[in-house]
Amino acid sequence: MTTAARSLPTPTRPTPTLHAHTGAPVTEAVLSAVSSAAVDGALPAYVYDVGHLAKHLGRIRAGLAQAGPNLSVLHAVKANPDAGLLAVVARHVDGLEVASGGELAHVRGLLPDVPLAFGGPGKTDAELTAALLAGVERFHVESPRELRTLDRLAREHGIVATVLLRCNFPLGEVGEGSGDGAGSGRAGGLAGAALRMGGTPSPFGMDPETADAAAGELPRLGGIRFAGIHAHLASGLESAQCAELAGDILGWSRDFATRHGLPLEEVNVGGGMAVDYTRPGALFDWEDYGWRMAAVVERYGPVRVRIEPGRAVSAYSGWYATRVLDLKRSHGSWFAVCAGGTHHLRTPAAKGHSQPLAVVRGESSREQPDATGVPVTFVGQLCTPKDVLARDVPVDALAVGDLVVFGMAGAYAYNISHRDFLLHPAPRVLPVGG
Template identity: 55%
Template sequence: MTPRPSYWYDLAGLETSAAAVRAALPPGVELLYAMKANPDPGILRALAAHVDGFEAASGGELRHLAELFPGTAPAAFGGPGKTDAELAAGLAAGVRRFHVESPTELRRLALLAAGSGVVADVLLRVNLPVPVDGAVLVMGGRPSPFGMSPDDALACARLDLPGIRIRGVHAHLGSGLAAPGAAAVARTIVEWAAKELDAREVNVGGGMAVDYTDPAARFDWPAYGAALAGLLAEHPGRTLRIEPGRALTVYCGYYRTGVLDVKRSGGEWFVVVAGGTHHFRTPAAKGHSQPFTVLPRPEWDHPFPRPVTGAGPVTIVGQLCTPKDVLARVPDAAGLPAPGRIAAGDTIVFGMAGAYAWNISHRDFLMHDPPTFRTGLPEN
């Protein structure tokens, strides 16, 4: 029987890597986890001892944090299009910093804060018109729905709104940046915030690079930490914040599933696995082949020949009624990882499944059963 697809989270490994990231950052730099990457309760609990807090981006994420960490205020509440109900929920939760996206949102927050008798501490999210070289996903530096123009941010900073205390600047301009690019973007943000607003707090966002084509590669945290230390030395008396998501958790997750069928069509091999992109959306969303390992199962319980891949291209697909349900492609079967072929009944483990995976999947399409969730490293 093919095992039910499952997610496995290596929480011990996550804690080790998070501690190393924390150690690479200098004093004066706060580390927040952008929980949109993966809000799994086990992951959040494992990270809690190593981060300075969590960044939420919806009312649902605020409620999730309140359930997991009662009495603990979220470190930041960001995201575009916050409703009045969500802003009010943030005020009630004691959010430490609101990342405000527009002048209108600031005024709405001011009315709610004044009406509830509290003060909202705000970072103005700014979309600086600067190039974001090397970014895989550009969030700013050009016309964007995220944040506000520098002129609008400066105008907001001059407002005297009851219930509002402007603390500084937030900017997240791009994702997929290697350490030198991320450091250059951070410098641009800090220098603008210091010069134009004399901001005491600057959140330079996340977006640290993750390379799905090279699972062994890692963002250079020591080099990035050294660059941030240099910025703090040049601009003393300030607090810097970063808020990575994917780069913290992607490596701790695995999606394990079984091979249902192997068949040939038009000179190509198709490996059909239980589950698919309705469980694990990442490769379809990012447009890449997910790295995987094949765990052979020697037994075969059926009286007919066992289908197995041969020469030619191999595509690993799921159970959905769409040609977009693709998890990985191998141009030639010679490039398959050990043992060099895939047979019906084998187990396949997809790595780098710890971020933007189950939580972004269209899980109700075809109404298949959901995966199970386990802690540790996946077994055959």
């Protein structure tokens, strides 16, 4: 599938919202900042529209409000640790999830009072100790060994750690035995999921047999307080699928707790909300999800339900802006060589898509474009044919000096990129809309 873009004249002042042919928007604030940055020589740059993010988060919270106070939201910091974005996110969520000692220190330095959960595999003794001393509220425990280590460290410091056992159970078994029809137990309900992790060999979480063994150790662990279950079984789900899976996870968790005689206070059903880079205008339906989750939350009464979105929160509020350095035709195909590349924006290479984009005519571009009405592949400056940002994008007109603004670059973008390859300069970071 190709991504389309159109060429527009460079504005001398902020202009109305710009849309690429894909429907991916470039906000007025972003367009103005990109145009100014081009004049100042400040491209490539990431542009984060914090006003856009705040409005998006407001819509998310409005949709989730239908489910009542027993549904809370943690945001996964790994999606984007940018300080400005996190400050906005923290005002709209119930806490943040960190997955390393580095993220823990980063967030505590920025937001010392925000509630935290600590997840991720391979937590070291030093990281667990730092988390205990930092007052982390929830530990998502990945293995029996980690559980025992956390118990030992907690007792050494006179602390009781509240834990959720992260479990990885087969999707076909989810909800079986719940007795109330809450869980469908149908893996087919996740058709089209971008990533399915439930029931497959994985370094994440515990399979049912291992989780049973961990539960058996709990009575002997004085530094541990069991609060519930964490499960992240699939990604790329639409609202109905997400809510169905949440109900299934809750049903499995209730059965698990009952079988082991454990109180079930809380279940974290993960994230996995769909973000489709080939359809940038098709946002996850938070209103429908909130309506469906209201029934799920009511069914499980006093159990607190937590969701943990990441990409679906910040992806749409970030843009990667650059300029065309060279434009050439090779064996019948057009290539636009852009400043920067996948060492700044690895998302399209990692996920195998074309990043949605818009082309803005640059002040330094020639009056006559080099390429008109042809598909163009946008590449970067790296010495590898894999440095592709978007393939075969139909453009009305394109010339050296034009600006290219890639949308949906607010999550799993610069922070996952191999930024030191070839030692090119880092992109600027430009916050707007505040």
